[in-house]
Amino acid sequence: MLLIKKILVPLIKRARLKKVNIDARFIKERKLGQGSMSEVWRVKDKLSGRVVALKILDLEKTARLEARFEGLAKPCEGEVAIKLRHPHIVRTLEHGITTNNEQYLVMEYVNGVSLTLPVALQNELMQSHRLTFIVEIGEGLDYFHKQGWIHRDLCPRNILVDRQNSIKLIDFGLVVPNTPPFRAPGNRTGTASYMAPELIKRMPTDQRIDVYSYAVTCYEMYTKQLPHGVDPTLTLDMIVQHINQSPTDIRELVPDIDDQVASTIMTGLAAKPEDRWDSVGAMLHRLRGAKERLEPESEYEYVDDEEAGDDDEYEYEYEDDDGEWEYEDE
């Protein structure tokens, strides 16, 4: 059933998509990012009058990625992103194919910075919001897992902090369904320093690879360094040499860290998946508990999954509930 919902239905929908002439429809205002797979622009959408973020995927790189999952019919980024409705996940409004055959996504424009910046600066924003950010990332990821997906590329680069200091997860280009064919050993796609040992060693994987990446991200948010102290520019093969060693305990680097937070992160970094948190929800539960104890005065609002799914503020402006325009401008 999950296979039909996650793979066959999106394939049929993709075949039905109409092509959009990007240059005719959008006015490019400025480039927001040059990812490894795409260009992202802040644009004005002439059709809706809105300022949005437009992600255009590189044709050849996307084809190469899809070829790595040949026979598995990996859903494309837009098919995954369009269904996500959570306050800590960027809202995708539409996806489709350009007249140049590139895949594109129209997203809410997030006015903010990548989490890599406060991680590197360890500034007042990071000091005062660290636990809130950690809980919000966990909420977004926990929701994501409950929709039946594995992210495979969670890292500070793929997390934005907006002007309200709220977390938004972005980039679902490497996402796969959490189903047996995609959990089988194979592709080592992701960002090397955040990859779980079982993924690097080409062993079977599941949602616990994201638990590991989440724990690496939390570790970095506290220490500004990676758990094995390795250089983030190292290649996968070089990282293989480090993954069998235990990571430096976070308490050695941050002596005043709360013990519950420290032990929760360290369990998330366990080399063997069976020694790690089984789910992001379990890890989040411990981190949220620590936050409530340490920051009882904080006005943080707990995000309920069910309520999160009701966030339909954009719905009225877009034509159908898949967010796919039936508009064609050749």
Ligand SMILES: Nc1ncnc2c1ncn2[C@@H]1O[C@H](COP(=O)(O)OP(=O)(O)OP(=O)(O)O)[C@@H](O)[C@H]1O
């Ligand atoms: N909705 C958005 N609002 C504002 N900026 C965005 C948005 N989406 C993406 N960006 C910016 O564009 C950059 C690249 O986006 P994204 O990570 O989705 O591309 P990518 O090609 O998949 O990148 P990579 O694979 O290198 O992580 C982001 O780091 C961010 O700075």
